[in-house]
Amino acid sequence: MKTVIVGGVAGGMSAATRLRRLDESAEIVVFERGPYVSYANCGLPYHVGGVIADRSSLLLQTPESLAARFRLDVRTGHEVISVDPVARTVSVLDLAAGDTVIEHYDELVLAVGAAAREAAGHPGIPTHTLRTVEDVDAIGALVEAAADHPSALVVGGGFIGLEAVENLVRRGIHVTLIQRPAQILTPLDAEMVAPLEAQLRSHGVDVRTAVTIDSAVSDAVLLTDGTELRPDFIVDASGVVPSIDLARSAGLRVGPTGGIAVDPSNRTSDEHIYAVGDGVEKVDAVSGEGALVTMAGLANRHGRSVADVIGGRDERNTPALGTAIVKVFDTVAARVGWSERQLAAAGRPHRVIHTHPASHATYYPGAEPLSMKLLVDPESDAILGAQIVGGAGVDKRIDVIAVAMAGGLTASGLARLELAYAPQFGSAKDPVNQLGYVADNLRTGTTRTIQWHELAAAREAGATLVDVRTALEHAAGAIPGSLNIPVDELRDRLAELPDGPLIVHCQVGQRGHTAARILDQHGRDVVNLDGGYRTWAAGEGRSRQSSMAEQDSAAGASV
Incomplete structure (x- = not known):
């Protein structure tokens, strides 16, 4: 044979x-x-x-x-x-x-x-992909040969593009990152990539979304937003x-x-x-x-x-979950299954859960914040996908959810997982368990939620937004037009709430859930803003950046 x-x-x-x-x-x-x-x-x-x-x-x-x-x-x-x-x-x-x-x-x-997508040539500017040993040797030679204040243009903000950006910055190179879609790392949803973009910008990376290369002459490239760049070299990470x-x-x-x-x-x-x-x-x-x-x-x-x-064995593939992870400087992003964007585009019913736990017990030094998103089938309670962004512990949690999906565990079933716990590794209620608790509350009707991108329409329809954080938190940053009544004062101030539907929110969703339970049992029509102020701020900020980028790109193209 x-x-x-x-x-x-x-x-x-x-x-x-x-x-x-x-x-x-x-x-x-x-x-x-x-x-x-x-x-x-x-x-x-x-x-x-x-x-x-x-x-x-x-x-x-x-x-x-x-x-x-x-x-x-x-x-x-x-x-x-x-x-x-x-x-x-x-x-x-x-x-x-x-x-x-x-x-x-x-x-x-x-x-x-x-193979790398076929890209247009750029006269006078060396252009390489980052897929083979030969690519690395060529890029390494360009880095070594670059003059003072070297610069590079990275085309494509996917996994490989982000890894290229980080490592070029580590070599002292100023990097401009351009991405054709309106956000980087498109397998994740808009509100989840906000920390990644902030991390890139904090390290001096010029991030430009909804932008491509319009033309190239001599040693310069003209972007569709009207910007002219003269990079020492280009890394093409626009896909395969x-x-x-x-x-x-x-x-x-x-x-x-x-x-x-x-x-x-x-x-x-x-x-x-x-x-x-x-x-x-x-x-x-x-x-x-x-x-x-x-x-x-x-x-x-x-x-x-x-x-x-x-070799004669009966072996068969299992379906692919698409589990992936990337680290961008100090921020880690991971995903499994489908995103909210994919589910909405396919017209598939879904339920969304955002949580913002810590990587381990907060009383033990070194805990880092996590932003977690779970996508759930509202009828079967099946897990459709998940995204996690943060620092330590992202890899552990995405792998647990991937195993749960492979094993057919439901979203509510995450609450019953017995996971390793010690204060330096996790919490008695692990972040994965917390997702399960929220999923179970939604499944049983114990609580109802609304998403950050649904908030504006609900308010236009007559709902009142109530911020149940402390007055100090509200003063430090609030959703415009919200009414501030701290959750601990809510029972004594029910008369201050106007008639009609209510939307409550806190910083990350937990106090909002408590407030919603109080109001529900007092006969009010109430929903909790999923993921709280933190998710809303990330989503709204990303949406504004996308809108500005698209306007800049359109203006550059018209010029």
Whole structure:
């Protein structure tokens, strides 16, 4: 049995090494177009920033080490240029020699991943992506060669773009970040990215959303907001597209998302050809439909599972949750499942919960604030997604919620999880438990809430907004037009409340819930502002910035 694997990183190498552990007699050939295999591409931005000083630590294996340990025939500098599924052969170009050879296979695994979106050239300004070791070497050389007061333009505010920005700043480079959508990190909702943008700006990053490159001449680029920049170099992190040329040459089916279509065993429309990695269409865990999910963890997991299938085992993929995390200086952002924006666009009913707990017990030194958002199916109480932004503890909580989703636990069921507790690690009521308590209150009708972006319309319809924080908190920052009656005085001041619907709010939602319970039991029509003043302030501030950015971009375009 001869298995040919196209692609020697992540999914491809996971498939090769797993297959060898299952079958010592198999012939396994790996073709990799680039000069490196099995390297830690997720660590590349951190080598640019000097956090990972030793470049060689990113190069996990070599063809020689793989041959010694696994008896793999790994050929770097070899590009598979076509596939003949009838003859079961691949045509391989030796990039150094210029020769093309035909290689036979019994089973073929395509692990070619995704490629950077094709970007327009920028005359006089070096432009690179940040996906390969060669990219890192080129950017590193540009950083070293930059004159006094160097500057860079990063195009794209997704995960890779944000990591690039942070690490360039660490090297003393002034960075302008532009993003085509109206916010950075679009997998998160608007109010959740506000702390990230604040963190970037606090480190001197010029963040411009709803902005793209309009044109480039000589050593300058003109942005759509009318700004002219002269960066020393450009990092293009505007996204990736599935690499499907080989699949098309083989006549394989491509899914509606543009990725290679596979069954749960990673088999393509040809029974002897499999595909794994970023170029493959996954099954979304929330919708059950095809989706592009470009995650290293999935690529490695599916590489392993395809080896099991080739080795004769009954192995099937589970749907993809899209769990992801990024750190931007001192702020961490993570997500799993769908966002509120996705759910609204799909017309899917959903319930939203915001909380703002601390990373651990507040009486123990070093507690850091968290902002948490949970999306829930109002009928089934199923968890549809979650987002968390903060410092320490973000990773722990998003992983708990991801496991809960994978296990089919309901939102209310989060309240009953028994999680490790000591004051330096968490709280007796862990932040995940707190989400469950709120979810259960909403499920049972114990409380009703309204979202920050629904507040204006509710007030226009006649509702009165009551701030139940202290007078000192109200004076430090308040929602315009709100009536301040502290929750501890509420029972004695009921007569001061006007007739009609009431909306109560506190700083983060907890005192608002108490106030809502008091008023409800006094016969008032009342809802609590979910997430309180903190969520409203983040959402409104982000909305104003988006509006201003869009106006600036439109004005620049008209000029």
